[in-house]
Amino acid sequence: MSVFTGEKRGGRPPCVPGGALPGASSGLHDERPSSMRRPLHSVLLLCLCLSLSAGTAHAAMPFRVGPPAAWVKPLPIPPDSGPTPAGEEETSVSRLLMEKQVRVSGHSREDYLHSARKVLAPQGIDTVTDIQLRFDPTYQKLTVHGIWRIRDGHREDLFQPSEARVIQQETELQNRLYNGTLSVVPFLRDVRVGDTVEVAYSIEGANSVFGGRFSDVVGVGQPFPVVHLAYRLLWPEGRSLYVRDFAAPGLSRSEAILGGEREILLERRHVPAVRSEDHVPGWQPVYPWIQLSEYKDWNDVARWASGLFQVPTRSKAMEQEVRRLAKEPTPEARFLAALRFVQDEVRYLGIEMGPNSHQPHPPDEVLQRRFGDCKDKSLLLVVLLKGLGIDAQPALVNTDFTQLLDGWRPTATAFNHAIVHATVAGRELWVDPTSTLERGGLDSYEPPSYGRALIVAPGTTALSVIPAPTLTEPSFFVDETYVAMDRAGTATLDVVTTRTGASANAMRRALASTALSEVSRYYFNFYAKKDAKISVAKPMTVDDDTVKNVLVLHEHYRIEDFWTSDGGRQFGAHALRNFLAEPSYSHRAFPLEVEHPVFARHRITLKAGELPPVRTEHEAVDGPAFRFEADTRANGKTLLLDYRYRSTADSVPPERIAEHVKAVRATEEQRGYYVQLASRGAGRRASPVPSGEAGAILLGVLATCLVLWFVIAQGGPLELWRKGRAWGRRRAFARKFDADHQGDSAWSAIPITGPQELLSTLGRLRCACGATSEAPQDSLRHEAVVLGERHLTLVQWQCPTCARARRAYFEDKGSRAA
Structure with missing residues (x-):
C-alpha cells in the first residue's frame, strides 16, 4: 500500500475512476494484514483463476525487469532507530521507508515507487511478503527493479520473474465493474523475523482520457508510523502547477531547477500514526495530504468533461425510443418514463478499460446492449431527455467527499460518479440513473445526497450545490x-x-x-x-x-x-x-x-x-x-x-x-x-395487636406521618407512584429490552467504515457468557454475503472464554458505491 496515490492503478471508485482519495492507498502493495483483507476481497479466489500459467516464459510476461531510469534518485533505507513518539511502538512491522518519485514529460508520466519494511514478529511476515504490483496494461508499462531481503547487513534479490503470477484481479467485481487491471504477485521465500523487505518498481504511462493533464495526491500520514516519507516530482519548467496543503504538520518542502525541470521535494520523518475512529463523515479529512493539480479552475475541468460527454446524433433505434417515450401526456410523465427506463431496464455493469475509465460508451451502444455504468447511463438519459425537449446535462459528483470538494484544487480526479441535472417545467432536478425502482412523482422526489456536483457544460465555472431533502413527515x-x-x-x-x-x-x-x-x-x-x-x-x-x-x-x-x-x-x-x-x-x-x-x-x-x-x-x-x-x-x-x-x-x-x-x-x-398489572388475591386479614406493644404502635404512627410527609413533598401519591414506575421501567428497559442485537442477522448488519473498525468492533461484542475478549485473528472466518444490493461480510469465530460459536454480520459503509 503506497502512501501516495494519483491516478488509480488498481481498484476504481464506483463509476468515474481516478478520484484522488485523501488517505487512500494504491501503488506499492497492500499493507493490511491478511485477516483484515479477506472480507474486502471475497472474489480473490475467482480472480486467481484468471492467472497465467506457472510455466509462462519470461518473455511473455506483461512486465519487464530492469534498473530504474537515470532520473530516479533512490533514497537510502533509514536505520530502524531514532525517536519514537509516545504510544507509537510497532508490534509486528516497522515501516522504514515509503517514497514515490514522479516525472512528467509532455503527455506522459513515470512513477517510481520504493518501500522498505522490517519484520518485528511472526505476525508481520504475512504483511511484509503479501505484495501486489498493480497496473493497467491498456496504457501502463510495469518495470520491476527488485524485491530484496536484507538480513544481517546482507542484501539479496528474492524476485524470481518465472515464479511470479500475473492475475487479473477485478477488485470491484462485486460492484459489477470490470477494468482489466493486472497484478504481479511474487512469492517470496525464506523471510524471517528481523528481515527487512525492500520493494522497488516503476510504472510508465498516463491514461489518454486526461489529455496529458496531471494531478496527484501525496498522502503524508497513514494508520501506522513511518520512519521516512518522501515525494519527489520533476515538473517541466514554465508549466503551471497548483499545490494545496491539507493539514500536513512537520512537512518539509524544497524546490530546485535541474536542467530545465522543476524539482519539488516533500519529506516527513518519524511520522506518527493517524488513529482512525468510527463513523467519520466522508467530507472530513482524516489523513494529512497534499494535492497537486494542473487544472486552473473548475471551468477547465468542465470543458475537459464536456469533450467526453458529447451528445451524438440520434440513431434510428434512439429515435424510436424517443417516440415511444413522447407518447406520455405531460413533460413530467415523459421525464419519469425516460428516467425509469434507464434506471430499471438498462442494467448496471461497467467495462472501464483504458479511456472508458472516464469516457462513456456511445449511447446507441448502451441502448442496444442494455447495460452500462453510471457514465453510460447518465449520457443515455441526457440524450433521451434532449430528444423529448427537456433540458438536461450530465453532472460529476463524489459519493463520499460531498462538501469537502469546496476546499479542493480543481481536478478531473475529484469525482467518482456521474448523475444527471435536468429542468422539468421550471423545476430543477438531480437524478441518479443508477438507482433502481424509484417511484413517486416529481413533487416528492428527493435528490441524491452527494452535496456537490460539477455540471458537464462548457460554461460551468463552479461547483453546484445539490440541496438536501427536507422531511416534514416520518419516512x-x-x-x-x-x-x-x-x-x-x-x-x-x-x-x-x-x-x-x-x-x-x-x-x-x-x-x-x-x-x-x-x-x-x-x-x-x-x-x-x-x-x-x-x-x-x-x-x-x-x-x-x-x-x-x-x-x-x-x-x-x-x-x-x-x-x-x-x-x-x-x-x-x-x-x-x-x-x-x-x-x-x-x-x-x-x-x-x-x-x-x-x-x-x-x-x-x-x-x-x-x-x-x-x-x-x-x-x-x-x-x-x-x-x-x-x-x-x-x-x-x-x-x-x-x-x-x-x-x-x-x-x-x-x-x-x-x-x-x-x-x-x-x-x-x-x-x-x-x-x-394490579396483583390478584393480595388482600390480608388484619390481626389484633397485643396490648403490650403500645410504644411500638406510637413509633409506627410517627413513621407513618413521616411517610405521608414525604409523599406530599413529592407531589402526592400519584406523582410518587409515577416517578417510581418511570424509574423501574427505565432501568428494566435499559437492562433487558434495549440490548444491542446488531449483527445477529444480515438485516441488522453492524455498519463499519473499514476493516480496522471491523476488528475493533469484534473485540467489543459481548458473548452470552459476558466476556468481550478479542478472538485471535487467525481463528476468524469471513464470508461474503449479498443481500439485494447490499454487500455484507459474515464473520464467525469462537469465544476464547467459553468456546461458544459466535457470528456477526458487518456492512462496510466507508465507501458508498453508486
Whole structure:
C-alpha cells in the first residue's frame, strides 16, 4: 500500500475512476494484514483463476525487469532507530521507508515507487511478503527493479520473474465493474523475523482520457508510523502547477531547477500514526495530504468533461425510443418514463478499460446492449431527455467527499460518479440513473445526497450545490398494536411499517431481490427474541403505492404467555435504536457522522382488559444532532406510546461528543415503558395487636406521618407512584429490552467504515457468557454475503472464554458505491 496515490492503478471508485482519495492507498502493495483483507476481497479466489500459467516464459510476461531510469534518485533505507513518539511502538512491522518519485514529460508520466519494511514478529511476515504490483496494461508499462531481503547487513534479490503470477484481479467485481487491471504477485521465500523487505518498481504511462493533464495526491500520514516519507516530482519548467496543503504538520518542502525541470521535494520523518475512529463523515479529512493539480479552475475541468460527454446524433433505434417515450401526456410523465427506463431496464455493469475509465460508451451502444455504468447511463438519459425537449446535462459528483470538494484544487480526479441535472417545467432536478425502482412523482422526489456536483457544460465555472431533502413527515413509521384483553389468554400483535421516499425505494429494491417469505422470517425471528411462544397469525403482505411512493408492510402474530407471572410487560421503541447508538469512540479527534436527514416514528398501542393508572406525559431530548420525543397517554383500556426521532445535523463536532452521548443515554430512559398489572388475591386479614406493644404502635404512627410527609413533598401519591414506575421501567428497559442485537442477522448488519473498525468492533461484542475478549485473528472466518444490493461480510469465530460459536454480520459503509 503506497502512501501516495494519483491516478488509480488498481481498484476504481464506483463509476468515474481516478478520484484522488485523501488517505487512500494504491501503488506499492497492500499493507493490511491478511485477516483484515479477506472480507474486502471475497472474489480473490475467482480472480486467481484468471492467472497465467506457472510455466509462462519470461518473455511473455506483461512486465519487464530492469534498473530504474537515470532520473530516479533512490533514497537510502533509514536505520530502524531514532525517536519514537509516545504510544507509537510497532508490534509486528516497522515501516522504514515509503517514497514515490514522479516525472512528467509532455503527455506522459513515470512513477517510481520504493518501500522498505522490517519484520518485528511472526505476525508481520504475512504483511511484509503479501505484495501486489498493480497496473493497467491498456496504457501502463510495469518495470520491476527488485524485491530484496536484507538480513544481517546482507542484501539479496528474492524476485524470481518465472515464479511470479500475473492475475487479473477485478477488485470491484462485486460492484459489477470490470477494468482489466493486472497484478504481479511474487512469492517470496525464506523471510524471517528481523528481515527487512525492500520493494522497488516503476510504472510508465498516463491514461489518454486526461489529455496529458496531471494531478496527484501525496498522502503524508497513514494508520501506522513511518520512519521516512518522501515525494519527489520533476515538473517541466514554465508549466503551471497548483499545490494545496491539507493539514500536513512537520512537512518539509524544497524546490530546485535541474536542467530545465522543476524539482519539488516533500519529506516527513518519524511520522506518527493517524488513529482512525468510527463513523467519520466522508467530507472530513482524516489523513494529512497534499494535492497537486494542473487544472486552473473548475471551468477547465468542465470543458475537459464536456469533450467526453458529447451528445451524438440520434440513431434510428434512439429515435424510436424517443417516440415511444413522447407518447406520455405531460413533460413530467415523459421525464419519469425516460428516467425509469434507464434506471430499471438498462442494467448496471461497467467495462472501464483504458479511456472508458472516464469516457462513456456511445449511447446507441448502451441502448442496444442494455447495460452500462453510471457514465453510460447518465449520457443515455441526457440524450433521451434532449430528444423529448427537456433540458438536461450530465453532472460529476463524489459519493463520499460531498462538501469537502469546496476546499479542493480543481481536478478531473475529484469525482467518482456521474448523475444527471435536468429542468422539468421550471423545476430543477438531480437524478441518479443508477438507482433502481424509484417511484413517486416529481413533487416528492428527493435528490441524491452527494452535496456537490460539477455540471458537464462548457460554461460551468463552479461547483453546484445539490440541496438536501427536507422531511416534514416520518419516512419510516412502525406502528405496533397489541391486544391482550385476558391476562392469561393469547395476545395478538399487528405491525404496520410504512415507508416513504428514499426509504420506500430501498425497501422496494430489497423486496425485488429477496423473497417476501425470507423478509417475513427475519421479522418473525426479531420478535421471537423476546417472545419465545410467538407464532404467525397471517402471512406478511405488502401494499406498494408507486404513484405516491408509499410502501407498507403488514405483519400479524399471536403471542402466548404475553404477561409475566406477576403481570408485567416491557415495551420499547426498538425501531429507533439504530439511530440512537453510542459511538465506539467518545473521545474523538474527528466529527461523528450522523445519518441525515432522518425522520422516524414508532408507535405502540396496547389494548388490555385492565391497565394501571396512566398519566399523560410528554418528554423530549435535544442533542447536538437530533431531537427525540416520547408521548404517553391512555384512553380507557388503551395505552398509547408514541416515539419520534428526527436528525437535525449530519455530524457532531468533537467538542460536543460528550453532550451527544449524554443525550443518547437520556433517550434510553424515555424509549421504554413497563406496564405492571394490579396483583390478584393480595388482600390480608388484619390481626389484633397485643396490648403490650403500645410504644411500638406510637413509633409506627410517627413513621407513618413521616411517610405521608414525604409523599406530599413529592407531589402526592400519584406523582410518587409515577416517578417510581418511570424509574423501574427505565432501568428494566435499559437492562433487558434495549440490548444491542446488531449483527445477529444480515438485516441488522453492524455498519463499519473499514476493516480496522471491523476488528475493533469484534473485540467489543459481548458473548452470552459476558466476556468481550478479542478472538485471535487467525481463528476468524469471513464470508461474503449479498443481500439485494447490499454487500455484507459474515464473520464467525469462537469465544476464547467459553468456546461458544459466535457470528456477526458487518456492512462496510466507508465507501458508498453508486
